Amino acid sequence: MALLHHPTPPHIWTGRPSESIQYWHQAVTCVDNLHIDQPANGKGVAILGYAGDEGVRRNLGRTGAAKGPEAIRKMMGPMAFHLPEDVGIYDMGDIITEGEDMESSHSLISKTVTELLQNNYFPVLLGGGHDLAFAHGRGILEYLIPKSEKLGIINLDAHFDLRELNSGKGHSGSPFFQLANDYQSNFHYLCLGIQQSSNPKVLFETALKHKVRWLEMEEFTLANWETIAQTLDDFCLQVNKIYLSVDLDGFSSAYAPGVSAPSPLGFSPELAFRIFHYLAKTGKLISMDIVELNPVFDNDNITARLSSKCIENIVRKLF
Template identity: 65%
Template sequence: MNHLHLNPNPNLWKGRSSQEKEYWHQAIQLVDDLAIEEGKEKKIGILGYAGEEGVRRNQGRTGTSSGPEAIRKVMGPMAFHLSDKTLILDYGDILTLEDDMESSHALISETVFQLLQNSHLPVLLGGGHDLALAHGRGIQHYLSSKKEKLGIINLDAHFDLRTLVDGKGHSGSPFYQLSLEYPSNFHYLCLGIQKAANPKSLFDRAETLGESWIDQDEFSLTNWDSVKESLLNFMDSVNKIYLSIDLDGFSSAFAPGVSAPSPMGFSPELAFRVFELIAKSKKLISMDVVELNPQFDQDRATARLAARCVEFVLRNYLA
């Protein structure tokens, strides 16, 4: 067993008893030792990232390492509306030991690659948003021989295009690092950008990279037609989509349990409209939900929101 990996904990998947498969805890299959299920049939692969070193390096509030556990706890008793034949596999968590975030990233990238090679839709549960670097590397490795354009759609209050600190990446730098490592296949759309959370230099960097964004003032239900048009145009320009959901993009009224809460974020209703378009596009290749910090959550509201995001995307993806 890899020392950076924890096998899935069956005690996290609990819920009501039922003779039929009616709840998520009844549908989940636990897989030990990262033994990736082979075969060409479509599968869902859940992988946790119990890491917060990237948040610490970015001077954020630590506590995100407990995020994957909190999401699983609230998903277990949720009603299950996917097909009974859907294979949903929990592969446990990848850890960061001491401050060695880079080693955990390497294992995440290799695991994402293996999941994609074996017909999974990877669903990664964070953990800090530095996860996106490892996640993106795994997807790019998989697509490298297929000559397909990857589009990254990030719902977030922040660009996460910051430079490295003392030569090291962090939770604010993953997409900048991906842009440097894959300059010919980096296509990025960020939804929900807040001016108060991003200095002008980051707007300049996004413009220099030729990337797209919709700021918080325009990312609203009242402006949905314009948002939808921009989203569809972006999706039409790529072959595959990696969806990243940073919970701090939501208003703190819905997501108080994050490292960087904001009262000015977007609503679940708006985000779920975006998720529906992406999930039904048939281009979704992988997704993650990041920055849950249970230490600051209230009545598990943020954990429940994270779980609902995953469930909604999968329900529409498999419809």
């Protein structure tokens, strides 16, 4: 298992020099292993990368997302730091996929997420393909189910990601199908930004079978905020904790060109940030990931910058 973990070289986190902590690169501590004690003051953020492309390859997408975590870190480093200084920020490094063995990396991710939650950290996972959501969600559920707490999954995405397995194997289009089948009555899923052109009829049928709730792209606009807020209210009131997954291909490619499956249609950063604000205010947000950044196809790091700003916006509002 040790070979699946690569610590982050501290030089990845760079930015302006300052005598006090003014920027993210100054606030982040890179750690050499996946086991860290509880934060001294009870407040901690753990950043964990998933440098994996195998799930995208299995789903016939364009590969390159394995480089996503490093690109996000490089864009986060120079950002202004507005969290309280007593919040510990730890970079746990990357979990990688060796060859085609995506399942071993998934197992290590799940185990690490469970341990981070047990130690009172807010995990921030960087993708990597969206197959990460299966490993991430499993780790959260294994933490919450013994506590009899109900998890709600909110996915900002153009796709349901409820596709069936490919020759018995998971992929970047199947994470929520896997969670639905493995956890059944513990599966509660809301997907925001669904595009009909990206989801065949069978996926809508699968969504109905698993009692998934969703809003389609045409409904998911700032002008329709009252309906969105009501949908969020109804969903969040029925769960104890929330796991947020942000698939960058849900944004219009005007904002996120560097993804596996770009589309000129999609939601705006302004709407996504309004969702982040809502979720932070619930007090139920327990973990998040941001996935499908593909630096190979990015333009002037636009998508990586958007990713870093999404993360900063969420964690700043949590603390």
